[in-house]
Amino acid sequence: MKGNGNHNARIGVYVCHCGTNIAGKVDVNALAEYAGKLPGVIVSREYKYMCSDPGQELIVKDVKDLKLNRVVVASCSPHLHELTFRKTTANAGQNPYLFHMVNLREHVSWVSEDPIAATEKSKALVKAAVLRAVWHEELEPRRFPVNPNVLIVGGGIAGIHAALTLASAGKQVYLVEREPSIGGHMAQFDKTFPTLDCAACILTPKMTAVKQSSNIHLYSLSEVSEVSGFVGNFKVKVKKYPRYIDEAKCVGCGECIEECVYKEGKYPNEFDLGLGKRKPIYMSFPQAVPSIPLIDSATCIEFKSHKCPKGCVEKCGDRNAIDFTQKVEEVELEVGTIIMATGFKTFDPRRLPQYGYGKFPNVYTSLEIERLVNASGPTLGQVILRDGRRPESIGILHCIGSRDENTNKYCSRVCCMYSLKLAHLLKEKTGAHLYNFYIDMRTPGKGFEEFYKRVLDEGVSFIRGKVAEVSGWAQSPAEEGKMILRVEDTLLGIIRRIPVDMVVLSTGLEPQADQQEVRRLFNLGCSAEGWFLERHPKLAPVDTFTDGIFLAGCNQGPKDIPDTVAQAGAAAAQCMAHIDKGFVEMEPNTAWIDEELCSGCHVCIGMCPYSAIHFDTEKKVAVLNEALCKGCGSCVAACPSGSAQQNLFRDEQLFAEVEGVLV
Numbered sequence: 001m002k003g004n005g006n007h008n009a010r011i012g013v014y015v016c017h018c019g020t021n022i023a024g025k026v027d028v029n030a031l032a033e034y035a036g037k038l039p040g041v042i043v044s045r046e047y048k049y050m051c052s053d054p055g056q057e058l059i060v061k062d063v064k065d066l067k068l069n070r071v072v073v074a075s076c077s078p079h080l081h082e083l084t085f086r087k088t089t090a091n092a093g094q095n096p097y098l099f100h101m102v103n104l105r106e107h108v109s110w111v112s113e114d115p116i117a118a119t120e121k122s123k124a125l126v127k128a129a130v131l132r133a134v135w136h137e138e139l140e141p142r143r144f145p146v147n148p149n150v151l152i153v154g155g156g157i158a159g160i161h162a163a164l165t166l167a168s169a170g171k172q173v174y175l176v177e178r179e180p181s182i183g184g185h186m187a188q189f190d191k192t193f194p195t196l197d198c199a200a201c202i203l204t205p206k207m208t209a210v211k212q213s214s215n216i217h218l219y220s221l222s223e224v225s226e227v228s229g230f231v232g233n234f235k236v237k238v239k240k241y242p243r244y245i246d247e248a249k250c251v252g253c254g255e256c257i258e259e260c261v262y263k264e265g266k267y268p269n270e271f272d273l274g275l276g277k278r279k280p281i282y283m284s285f286p287q288a289v290p291s292i293p294l295i296d297s298a299t300c301i302e303f304k305s306h307k308c309p310k311g312c313v314e315k316c317g318d319r320n321a322i323d324f325t326q327k328v329e330e331v332e333l334e335v336g337t338i339i340m341a342t343g344f345k346t347f348d349p350r351r352l353p354q355y356g357y358g359k360f361p362n363v364y365t366s367l368e369i370e371r372l373v374n375a376s377g378p379t380l381g382q383v384i385l386r387d388g389r390r391p392e393s394i395g396i397l398h399c400i401g402s403r404d405e406n407t408n409k410y411c412s413r414v415c416c417m418y419s420l421k422l423a424h425l426l427k428e429k430t431g432a433h434l435y436n437f438y439i440d441m442r443t444p445g446k447g448f449e450e451f452y453k454r455v456l457d458e459g460v461s462f463i464r465g466k467v468a469e470v471s472g473w474a475q476s477p478a479e480e481g482k483m484i485l486r487v488e489d490t491l492l493g494i495i496r497r498i499p500v501d502m503v504v505l506s507t508g509l510e511p512q513a514d515q516q517e518v519r520r521l522f523n524l525g526c527s528a529e530g531w532f533l534e535r536h537p538k539l540a541p542v543d544t545f546t547d548g549i550f551l552a553g554c555n556q557g558p559k560d561i562p563d564t565v566a567q568a569g570a571a572a573a574q575c576m577a578h579i580d581k582g583f584v585e586m587e588p589n590t591a592w593i594d595e596e597l598c599s600g601c602h603v604c605i606g607m608c609p610y611s612a613i614h615f616d617t618e619k620k621v622a623v624l625n626e627a628l629c630k631g632c633g634s635c636v637a638a639c640p641s642g643s644a645q646q647n648l649f650r651d652e653q654l655f656a657e658v659e660g661v662l663v
């Protein structure tokens, strides 16, 4: 058992007015007088703002002059000023963990009606603090060195930007991307709102810079399979799936693709969402990075029957880059910090059959339209319907899978703007009449409202109403071959029937399908909607609850490219702060396990949300890794033998505190 309590405690109590925040409700003079009579209290004072410089100097002077060995400050939330006062006592030469704080503001004055009851409650809390402080003991924060290497998971624009930022500061980055190329969703777009920048023109220089940087080690077709360790010292296993082309030997000439036994594409190209065809040996898109083809073993004749003439191998010649024997490889990396940049998936509109996706060939998702209008897309930018016609009328349906009680309640933030972009591009390319069906137009960004106005001026129609159904019920020869949209126009208050040739579903953004598995792998939290959870929505938006792991981009929630890039920069800055400091310091409020008392029941292991406890099979006891422990106390509460204890929350400290409140 650690610590026996200091029965020669010399305690100073300091009651803060916090202006009128506390003093307006609690009788601070009576409280200070009461505290002065508690056992072990040498001095008790009240002061207007204890956190001010004069307030802190008061404490320092008393500690020195009166030889105090414990300090209790009764003021606001420890979240705000515990660190301030720990530093104050440390400046006075005292171990900062001999200090204790009482929250009179949030726990008493702000939540009490009656001043007398508030003062009595304050007395009980101060007494509890004084009794517990006697049992405080000197503790030291723990220090661990930080490995300067960074892992980034996901090579969309978020991962790319974070990688380049870190690399430009001289840091070594491992960028793990599970697709054959980096680029993410942005690589699929033709133009980007609201400026209509060509997506490839602004993205591909960054993709190329990733490849050219000697500080970035790119693992494409790869996924993280195991993560252990803690901030500053993570060990990561990466599974690298076979490309069947040796990346070190291939020069990306693409001649192997030409020589494939299939002269035309035969299988749906995943990058084009099945709108175009590819061969079994292919490059997902022309600007792919790495600029190296891959072979799909599921469709390649050589893998299926070993009867392929292998024109690809012959063409590659002495370079000998094609390797049908490649297997999954496992790579082990050691990094100090991690950035999660795994992005999003789009809502699957088959979940809403009333919109006819998969039933009517000319119903498309917004992402499919991105490929269709793209100059390097499957139709080279020509908008031709699946039945070969050119559309004369197009309906764009907003909020598919967003702002809907039956699917996702949240707004996907980018759909109004990308719908405007697609309306503009479709109008430009087809001259068709465009209808946008919206619930509310949400355009709160730089240049967004102006872009909305521009699209209005271009003659695009906007109908406020949610389309109830897409059907094929033509009522006149003119409607033959068209789809009929039924919608309540909520501005005119009428039901409308609008025949169109093409329907575009503006599908919302959702967490990745494997978001929960990835969450478990990296020990992250998720919001109710399934997005990765940031530590604080306002003050720590890129931090997670696992120290050293940061978030960037759409895995934390829907956002556009500028916000994604800003967040990626912030995540990179957080990594650099750790690296440049060189070490991490951790609070000593961790749990510990008394091996003598541990019965080896395993209960604590299952309770620990941070995987900080393992079982020592030789000693047959639970062993806690202090570096991983966050001091949540779950193991301490669950331990039936009382062998798990926690610094700053030891049984004696808690019992003394309870006694102070009750007796």
Ligand SMILES: Cc1cc2nc3c(=O)[nH]c(=O)nc-3n(C[C@H](O)[C@H](O)[C@H](O)COP(=O)(O)OP(=O)(O)OC[C@H]3O[C@@H](n4cnc5c(N)ncnc54)[C@H](O)[C@@H]3O)c2cc1C
Pocket (backbone or CB within 6 Å): 153, 154, 155, 156, 157, 158, 159, 176, 177, 178, 179, 182, 183, 184, 185, 186, 189, 191, 192, 193, 194, 222, 223, 224, 341, 342, 343, 344, 345, 346, 366, 367, 370, 414, 418, 421, 512, 518, 552, 553, 554, 555, 559, 560, 561, 562, 564
């Ligand atoms: C139809 C549509 C149009 C849009 N148009 C615009 C626009 O014009 N302007 C604009 O500002 N925004 C637009 N957006 C929003 C834009 O797509 C996002 O802001 C941006 O793509 C977010 O980038 P990201 O890197 O966070 O995610 P993503 O682009 O989704 O990239 C994530 C990357 O991580 C990889 N990955 C995922 N999981 C793993 C894993 N476990 N291991 C390894 N790699 C993994 C993925 O393969 C992918 O490469 C649009 C969105 C949609 C749906």
